Amino acid sequence: MKRNGMNTDVSLQPKGLFLDGRKRVAYAMVLPAFVILLLLAVGPLFFMIINSFRAWKLSVPAPPRFVGLKNYWILIRDGRFWNAFSNTITLMVIGIFVQSILGLGIALLLRENFRLRSLVVGLLLIPVLIAPVVIGVTWRLLLHNEFGLVNYYLGLLNIQGPLWIQSNRFWGLFSIFIVDTWQWTPFVALVLLAGLESIPQQVYEAADVDGAAPFRVFWKMTLPLLKPMFLLIILLRTIFIFKIFDPVFIITEGGPGVATESLSLFTYYIGMKHFDIGYAMSAGVIQIIFMILLANVFLKYTTSKKVV
Numbered sequence: 001m002k003r004n005g006m007n008t009d010v011s012l013q014p015k016g017l018f019l020d021g022r023k024r025v026a027y028a029m030v031l032p033a034f035v036i037l038l039l040l041a042v043g044p045l046f047f048m049i050i051n052s053f054r055a056w057k058l059s060v061p062a063p064p065r066f067v068g069l070k071n072y073w074i075l076i077r078d079g080r081f082w083n084a085f086s087n088t089i090t091l092m093v094i095g096i097f098v099q100s101i102l103g104l105g106i107a108l109l110l111r112e113n114f115r116l117r118s119l120v121v122g123l124l125l126i127p128v129l130i131a132p133v134v135i136g137v138t139w140r141l142l143l144h145n146e147f148g149l150v151n152y153y154l155g156l157l158n159i160q161g162p163l164w165i166q167s168n169r170f171w172g173l174f175s176i177f178i179v180d181t182w183q184w185t186p187f188v189a190l191v192l193l194a195g196l197e198s199i200p201q202q203v204y205e206a207a208d209v210d211g212a213a214p215f216r217v218f219w220k221m222t223l224p225l226l227k228p229m230f231l232l233i234i235l236l237r238t239i240f241i242f243k244i245f246d247p248v249f250i251i252t253e254g255g256p257g258v259a260t261e262s263l264s265l266f267t268y269y270i271g272m273k274h275f276d277i278g279y280a281m282s283a284g285v286i287q288i289i290f291m292i293l294l295a296n297v298f299l300k301y302t303t304s305k306k307v308v
Helices: 021-051 070-076 079-111 117-123 132-142 149-156 169-198 201-209 214-225 227-242 246-251 263-273 277-304
Strands: none
Touching: 021 277, 070 277, 079 117, 079 169, 079 227, 079 263, 132 149, 132 169, 132 246, 169 227, 169 246, 201 214, 214 227, 227 277, 246 263, 263 277
């Protein structure tokens, strides 16, 4: 079609260079949210990466200067960093193992139909929904060495309660482990319950017809079918534990000394107490890299293997 000597045939226009009216409106409506998300998420990430290569101390009246990999070199030789890394890994491994077992047991119980089942499932959401600060303060009061209710009731049973807080590394980490398990075991149970309810009932009916023992059905059928859920739990809980801050800060403050510091608390103290911004940001970058690598391992495992 020609108009005033110009070819206006849409089919002859280069494809991909023009958008129809609806797409333009859709992109225009999404663009502000995308820009804001980009600034809030990607912006601070680049800011942290760039300043991790700088010597920047707020306590020193000097502008930041580029030092290359010096912060990272000091970090990998810092015993305090590896202590925090060890504490975080300990909480991660033991926590995920215990919470998976307890969560699976709760999920198996909730799979059965009984009165008030819906109420119980709803109550399981409470620990996850409570603010971490509230949980930390509550458990600090419960586990107080002298006035805590836990040691009080242990005393009524003629049991000498331990010094939960600020006594040694074992009891400090054990206190944090108790709080973390109380908060996140219901989440694990709900995820596994969803996995159990997604398993077709015909699978169990076929096993029943074949005369399979209940334990064999559980070991050979239920657990393999729940493997995707377990992988999801491991991935999410790993990320959550690497970010754990509130319970550690409120209950033990990383003490005694630095015995129970987590990686997040270590980064906070370096940046906000010692005002060594560049060093703190290098620690944050290391944590991000570790979590990205770990997430890629899980994703590669789930996509490259048949998870059944």
